[in-house]
Amino acid sequence: FVVFSVSQSTMLVVGAIYYMLFTGVPGTATYYATIMTIYTWVAKGAWFALGYPYDFIVTPVWIPSAMLLDLTYWATRRNKHAAIIIGGTLVGLSLPIFNMINLLLVRDPLEMAFKYPRPTLPPYMTPIEPQVGKFYNSPVALGSGAGAVLSVPIAALGAKLNTWTYR
DSSP states (O other), rough: HHHHHHHHHHHHHHHHHHHHHHHTTTTHHHHHHHHHHHHHHHHHHHHHHOOOOOOOOOOOHHHHHHHHHHHHHHHTTHHHHHHIIIIIIHHHHHHHHHHHHHHSSSHHHHHHHHHHHOOOOOOOGGSSSSOOOOOOOOOOOHHHHHHHHHHHHHHHHHHHTTTTSSO
């Protein structure tokens, strides 16, 4: 869960802040997150078409966190640095929280992986009765904390990719 939280929050924040500062329009981050969400639905549909269960793929909840980023940019009168520091922190803290409900509802990925093994898996690598459950070692707080810390420098990177003057 921690890796999921950090990777999703950093991926969202770098793209969302890049496009938001590129256009200078609050709302662009939410638009970007909506597009990413639709792409994920398409990918999920493709996996479903291959015969995997519908909840095999988790669709991350990006839109509310992107809304917070847009709101920060708007509320601070389009202040780039505030968007990086406050917006980056808000995305890093909120995304794991929003995704926790999503992850609680999904089937255990390990159970699914062993139920639908890859056909090329050699016999000696086929696991027998894994003892790891869905909620093993998945604290939301650690994901939120790590996400909040890492989202700020990644937001700064997204802003930096935009312009080389950085004013």
